[in-house]
Amino acid sequence: MAAAPPSLTSYPPTGTAPASTQRYTSALAAVTTLFFLWGFITCLNDILIPYLKAIFQLSFAKANLINLCFFGAYFLMSIPAGKLVERIGYKRGMLLGFVVAAVGAFLFYPAAAQRAYGLFLGALFVLASGITLLQVAANPYVAILGPPQSASARLTLTQAFNSLGTTIAPLLGTALILSNLPKLNNAASAAQIDVRAVQIPYLVIGGALLLISLLLSRVHLPVITPAAEEATADQPGSPSIWQHRHLLFGVLGIFTYVGAEVAIGSHIVNYVALPDVLGLDPATAGSKVAYYWGAAMVGRFAGAYLLNKFSPTKLLAFNAFAAVALVLLSINTTGALAMWSLLAVGLMNSLMYPTIFTLAMAGLGRQTEEASGLLCTAIVGGALIPMLFGVIADYSSLRWALLLPVVCYVYIMWYGLRGSRRVA
Template identity: 75%
Template sequence: MAAPAPIILNRPAADAAAGPAPRYTSALSAVTTLFFLWGFITCLNDILIPYLKAIFQLSYAQANLINLCFFGAYFLMSIPAGKVVARVGYKRGMLLGFVVAAVGAFLFYPAAAARAYGLFLGALFVLASGITLLQVAANPYVAILGPPASASARLTLTQAFNSLGTTLAPLLGSALILSHLPKLNTATSAATIDVRAVQLPYLVIGGVLLLISLLLSRVHLPVIEHAAAEEAGSPAEHRGAWSYRHLAFGVVGIFAYVGAEVAIGSHIVSYLSLSSVMSDLLIYVRSMLVISEAQKLFGFSIDNTEAAAGMMVSFYWGAAMVGRFAGAYLLNKFSPSKLLAFNAIIAVVFILISISTTGPVAMWSLLAVGLMNSLMYPTIFTLALVGLGRLTEEGSGLLCTAIVGGALVPLLFGFIADHSSLRLALLLPIVCYVYIMWYGLRGSRPVVPA
């Protein structure tokens, strides 16, 4: 079945002139580097949570303040970021986002030196504020930059490089950060943890952010113009983006998707470390050929269960990467809304299998949820922006605000885990995926206000 063509009313200025369709390969290549980098940074939280949990002897709920500060920035900063992008343009918005994110990364150095959890949370908020600005600018830019019929596929392809970053981050984070955790998780052993393990990676990240910002400033990006002027005075636009029902439902869909994905990803290390799930995890991971070869290549060793579980997180995000590369093709062949619903249903099945089993089956079925997550964000995002025209930036800001689901859902997940178990807490993502299934089947149908 052919994919429906999203009707996005913004176009690059070059499209307005008659002639052959312009090529945007260089512009898309430049923007794709942003997706890779913020995927890498975001996924480091999955490694940072068990690391800081050990240092400060935190409960699951307290450790999830990391997600609250990081993804809470999306809630507080997305709408202001949308106004900034509307005023200064997509390119300058991205450049500003890089600088703000770099400042946040550099703040990790004094936070680690002071061994102050509050400073870590503050640094994460600043870092996430910069990434929020990048998201608000880059997501609609990629969706608009090319034929509207392939918007979902194009954004999915660039999101695949985001997943490449999330795949590499657990491997490097486990080797550089979690490998420094002591085998005994006590207050005495926590005092001996080397905080320098977290300083160097974020100093490097800050430097890379500034470098890419400099390079991007020298890249020519096509200027985006809005729809024809006569469309600007429609009653719907006077009421604002919220008047589009499919956008409002899409905001909830992004909230549910990010919340479920982050809740699972942030707790995989703890979940796989449970003896009731994988009692021989350390032995199992050491025996894996790809892990043993990586140890030889990079010269690190896996000496504790947390580091072993951290390595497995890369399979969760790696599955999303594979799914997005495949999805870029599938979304050109099938209905994006139906593929979204299908993936949500299979995600529920995988979680139920993990909850009801033990050993490798419980581990791999939960990691496989990453494959089902692959299409969700870009598909919900582009479906929700259909027909918004001049309200695209506002709609993008609202959708990015919904990324706060990555703050609130994991916090509730941690509360449930503290008062019952991690297995029972996995029922929460199931609720999120059921809503996403409904959005794909019914809620994403565009209804333009009269």
């Protein structure tokens, strides 16, 4: 990356676009690969949690330290990442994010060799720091890479490929990792588990990250410049970013959405293993996680079309209402119905992240980079809400803990109906 990188401004362009539709399409295709890979990496946590829980004989709360370290990186690194991207450009930001994430993946090798839970947590934090930088760079870039009126649909389409990664990850993770767990989950059987089963998968992930970084360095990403009338958001007298009501409520929306989605996904294996659900063994239960994320993938591909036909705010509210109904149905039933109703929540999750993200960033002009960092900081919900979920599960049950995601979805429904409105 030589000389000064192209400076990308993250807000919808107006007037004459500096790049053709074809250039937009090729750039969008390149960035979409990023969404696939970080979806794959993130969803492996759903396999890693029950695996390390069994090996180290952890409580639900201690097992959720995995989510705390992974998603906590978003809280600590998102705003610095936003400032870094603003300084070095989006393409360099993505390339650096790949390298940092690869280092984190390679650190799994010594963590497994030492059989140390703390080292696993440290490796996850480094890996997530790289993913955070990728998120901060790629999400607003996709939002501005074309007409503003289709930003939600465009981001939903790329998120669909993110969900493709989250669908494949549980299947491969179950085959390579969870299949090594014994059916009896006790201290004696845990001592016989070879924790190094995670070494090869994460070495491959690290190599793939470096390879994609190399390929992306050779892809031209178009430069998008602002129209004159949009260049006023950072002028004296313009409102502070903290004065945008729809953005602040959107930050809380991202916090609750990610927290609810991760809390459910991270505990599906343990939930379907309950005797009053289906009592499945770890390997069979792990394969069910793919249905949860696969439903999200289907919903996002469909959402890329629906968001061009219907109001994003109404679709968001509808999906949140349906998620509440499905979780409550699962809590109050047993057997296959309890399992499938919870897995179907993945379909309702599908539109939430991209829709909340684009609604929150609407009309922010030059403040979009800062807003993107703020919104990505809210992904820390994936660290804190699952921790609280684990505490509730330890002191009551997994069923009662599912009421926490219900509260999150109720807020998201309100955001779609009222909180996303832009007030002058």
